[in-house]
Amino acid sequence: MPITPPAPERAQQLLAQLERYGSRENGQLAVGRRLLRDHPGLPLTGFAISNSVCPEPGRPLHSLILRVGEHDTDAITAWARALGTEPVIDGARYQLDTALDGIGIWASATISEATYAMDQAVFAPTVDDVSFTHRGLLVTxxxxxxDLLIVGHPPVRDVLAVTSFYYRHTCGQRLRAFDGHVLADSITRRWGRFAAYPTRTEWQFRSVPMDTPGALPVTWMYAQEGDTQDLGNPAHCPACGRSSRGLDSDRVTGQRVHVCPSPACQHQWPVDDTPSPAAAEHHQDRAALATR
Incomplete structure (x- = not known):
């Protein structure tokens, strides 16, 4: 891309912008002035500032972010070389990451998807590319x-097991279907391609025909088609004695309540309530009957 230097009046506008938001005490303003003075021919559309409370070892506490065009990777390269370094290239993303007078200098631009070699960016995901694995399945x-995206076309029972594991252990919830449907109705099987764009850690997924080069089988679990229920510590229903972990909020008071999972009972009771002696005796009687 062509590099167009800002007009002198534009440089003054950028400096005025930085003076409004930058601090004279931490050095960001002084570094911004120096950049505009020493490199008036380099492209720049604006400044942003960043201050870290607990920076990583060796990283500056205060930084100055240079704004360039979203896809102007030439600008990143030009600024990097002007500051005595090279851009950090990760896939389609170019980054400037250096320091000047103790102030971090950072900028980023990405090659547009239209001009990037997307076919060459196609990859088969591994355990390092997904959120978690369960039953040997790669899940994101x-x-x-x-929603969950599972690599492959595993049996329905495995998809449901992965879904239950995720919602229980990650979300602390139970996922149920709406309006008499079953969760299996929310499973869709497709083919798609994974592309390392803009980077491998921020990959894209696109549905494609099965015969597309690089296409892989994938399974979707559409969670928005289900009803989530919070889970708590196990408690026994005071009315029927059935064990429950389901939680909800009372529609009138907003108080957290246990929800009995039995369709024939559906009793709700406050989370902090202690079952009455009668309810405890009722539960003991039911337990005794169950063991006969």
Whole structure:
């Protein structure tokens, strides 16, 4: 991409912007002035500042972020070399990561997807590329609704086991189906490609026909089609004695309540309530009957 130097008046605007947000005490403002003075021909659309409370060892406490075009990787290269270093290239992402006068200098740009060699970025995921493994399956949380993406077309029972494991151990919840459906109805099998774009750690997934080069079988579990229920410590229903871990909130009071899992009971009782002696005796009688 062509590198267009900012006009002098633009440099003054950038400096004024930095003066509004930068601190004179930590050196970010002085470094910003120096960059504009020493490198007036390099592209720059704005500044941002960053301050770390607990920086990693050897990292600056205060940093100055240089804003360039989203896909202007040439600008990252130019700034890096002007500051005596080279850009850090990870897949399609170019980063500037250096320091000047004790102030961190950071910038980033990504090669656009339209111009990146996406076919060459296709890969087969391993355990290092997914959120977790269960029953030998590679599983990744996908999106913001708790959906799961599983590599392969495993049996339905394994998909349900993975889903139960994830919601119980990661979310502390139970996932149930809506309106009389079963969770298996939320399972969809497809084919797709994993591409290391912009980087291997921030990969993309695209559904493709089965005969597409690099296509892999995948299974989706659409959690938004289910109903989640919080889980707590086991407790016995005061009404029927059945063990329950299900929690909910009372619609009137908002108080946390246990929920009996028995469809014939569905009793709710406050989480902090102690079962009455009558309820305890009722539970003991049911337990005794169950052992006969």
């Amino acid at each position: 949380e996908f999106g913001e609704d708790g």
